[in-house]
Amino acid sequence: MKRRNLIKYLTVAPIAGAAVASGVPFQALAAAPAARVKRDFIKELGLRTFINASGTLTTHSATLMSDEVKEAIMSSSRQFVMINEVQDKVGAKIAEICHAEAAMVTAGCWSALVLGTAGALTGADKTKIAALPDVSKFDKNEVIVQKGHAISYFHALLNTGIIPVEVETVADLEKAISPKTALMFFLNTAKGNGKIMHQEWLAVAKKHNIPTIIDIAAEVPPVENLWKFNEMGFDLVCLSGGKAIRGPQSAGILMGKKNLIAAARLNGPPSGGNIGRGMKVNKEEMFGMYAALDRYVHLDFEKEIKAWDAQTAVIVNTVSKFKGVTTKYETPEGTNHTPHLYVYLDSSVKMTTKELITNLRNGTPAIEPRGVNPDGGLIISMINIQPGEEKEVANRLREELSKVTTLS
Numbered sequence: 169m170k171r172r173n174l175i176k177y178l179t180v181a182p183i184a185g186a187a188v189a190s191g192v193p194f195q196a197l198a199a200a201p202a203a204r205v206k207r208d209f210i211k212e213l214g215l216r217t218f219i220n221a222s223g224t225l226t227t228h229s230a231t232l233m234s235d236e237v238k239e240a241i242m243s244s245s246r247q248f249v250m251i252n253e254v255q256d257k258v259g260a261k262i263a264e265i266c267h268a269e270a271a272m273v274t275a276g277c278w279s280a281l282v283l284g285t286a287g288a289l290t291g292a293d294k295t296k297i298a299a300l301p302d303v304s305k306f307d308k309n310e311v312i313v314q315k316g317h318a319i320s321y322f323h324a325l326l327n328t329g330i331i332p333v334e335v336e337t338v339a340d341l342e343k344a345i346s347p348k349t350a351l352m353f354f355l356n357t358a359k360g361n362g363k364i365m366h367q368e369w370l371a372v373a374k375k376h377n378i379p380t381i382i383d384i385a386a387e388v389p390p391v392e393n394l395w396k397f398n399e400m401g402f403d404l405v406c407l408s409g410g411k412a413i414r415g416p417q418s419a420g421i422l423m424g425k426k427n428l429i430a431a432a433r434l435n436g437p438p439s440g441g442n443i444g445r446g447m448k449v450n451k452e453e454m455f456g457m458y459a460a461l462d463r464y465v466h467l468d469f470e471k472e473i474k475a476w477d478a479q480t481a482v483i484v485n486t487v488s489k490f491k492g493v494t495t496k497y498e499t500p501e502g503t504n505h506t507p508h509l510y511v512y513l514d515s516s517v518k519m520t521t522k523e524l525i526t527n528l529r530n531g532t533p534a535i536e537p538r539g540v541n542p543d544g545g546l547i548i549s550m551i552n553i554q555p556g557e558e559k560e561v562a563n564r565l566r567e568e569l570s571k572v573t574t575l576s
C-alpha cells in the first residue's frame with residue numbers, strides 16, 4: 169500500500185467500523201470524530217434481561233456490582249501496578265476488616281477453596297507446588313470431611329488431588345486422624361447435615377494440630393460472619409465476593425493464618441507452574457473486592473431491610489386481594505439470609521405455582537423467581553429486586569392472577 173493510501177486507510181477504517189457496528193450514520197461520526205458512542209452491549213447482542221427475583225444465583229449473574237465497586241474498577245484500570253503488590257496491600261486491608269491475620273482476593277469462593285487447600289498441602293515447598301495435583305508422594309494428603317458436608321462444593325478441594333476421608337461422629341473423626349491428615353474441611357451451609365458442629369470440630373483439630381478450612385460462601389449477611397469464623401479459630405475462611413456483598417461476581421476472599429495465605433498465593437497467579445495459574449484475578453477486581461467489602465461493613469442494614477419491607481408490601485398488597493392467594497414474608501436462617509416473599513395459590517386457583525413461574529419468565533417484563541418452595545409457595549427473593557421493580561412484579565402477578573381467580 170502506498171504511504172498516502174495507508175494514511176487514508178488508518179484514518180477512515182476504524183471510524184467506519186464503529187459506525188457500522190453502532191448503526192450511527194457515518195456522517196454523524198465524521199463530523200465529531202472525538203465523540204464516542206455509548207453502546208448497550210446487552211441490547212446489541214439481543215440478550216434477554218429480567219427482574220431478578222431468584223436471589224444471588226450464579227447462573228443468573230448473581231449480583232449487580234455497587235457503584236463503589238465500579239468506581240474502584242474504573243479508577244484502577246488506567247495504570248500499571250505489580251499484581252503481587254496489589255494483593256499484599258488489598259489483602260492487608262481485607263484482613264483488617266475481617267479480623268484475620270492475612271487475606272487474598274481469589275477468583276471466587278471456589279478458587280479460595282482450591283488455593284487454600286493447595287497451600288495447606290504444599291506450604292512453601294516448590295517441589296510440592298509443582299507436583300500438585302499428584303499428591304501420591306506427600307506425607308500429608310488426606311482431607312477429613314463430614315459425610316453431610318461432602319457435597320458439590322467439596323469438589324473444589326478434589327481439584328488438588330487430595331484423598332477425601334469421610335466421617336460422621338466425633339469418634340469417627342478421632343479414628344480418621346492420622347499422620348496423613350493435611351486438612352479438615354467444614355461446609356457452613358451444610359452444618360445441619362452433619363453431626364459435628366464448629367466448636368467440636370475445631371477442638372479436635374487443635375488437639376491434633378491440624379489446619380481447618382471453612383466455606384461460608386453465601387453466608388453474609390449477617391455482616392458479623394465476615395469475622396466470626398476467623399475469631400472462632402478456623403485457619404482458613406473462604407467467601408464469595410459476588411453474592412450479597414455486591415463485589416465482582418468472579419471475585420472471592422481467602423483469609424486466615426499468615427503462613428497458609430502465603431502458601432496459597434504460591435499456588436496461584438501470577439506465578440505459573442502451579443494448579444492455580446488459571447484462577448486469575450485482575451487488579452481491578454482486587455480493588456473492586458476491597459471496595460465492596462469496605463462498603464458492606466459500613467452499610468445501614470436497618471435501612472436496607474426497611475426498603476425490602478416496603479417493596480414487599482407493594483407485592484403483598486396486590487396479590488392478597490385475590491381469592492385463594494396468601495403470602496408469607498420471611499428471612500431464612502443461614503444461607504441467603506435476606507428477605508423472601510412466598511406466594512401460595514390454593515386449589516381454587518386454576519394455575520399451578522410452576523405454571524405461574526413459566527408465565528412470569530416468559531412475560532414482559534420477564535421475571536425470574538427463585539422457584540417453588542418445598543411447601544408449594546412461589547419464592548420471590550427480594551435482594552436483587554431493584555427500586556421500583558416491585559411495582560412491575562406486582563403488576564405481572566395481578567395480570568396472571570386475574571386470569572385464574574377473582575378479587576375477594
Ligand SMILES: *Cc1c(COP(=O)(O)O)cnc(C)c1O
Nearest residue numbers: 276277278321357385386408420
Ligand atoms: C456460591 C458458592 C460457592 C462458590 O463460590 P464462587 O464465589 O461462585 O466461586 C462455594 N460454596 C458455596 C456454599 C456457595 O454457595
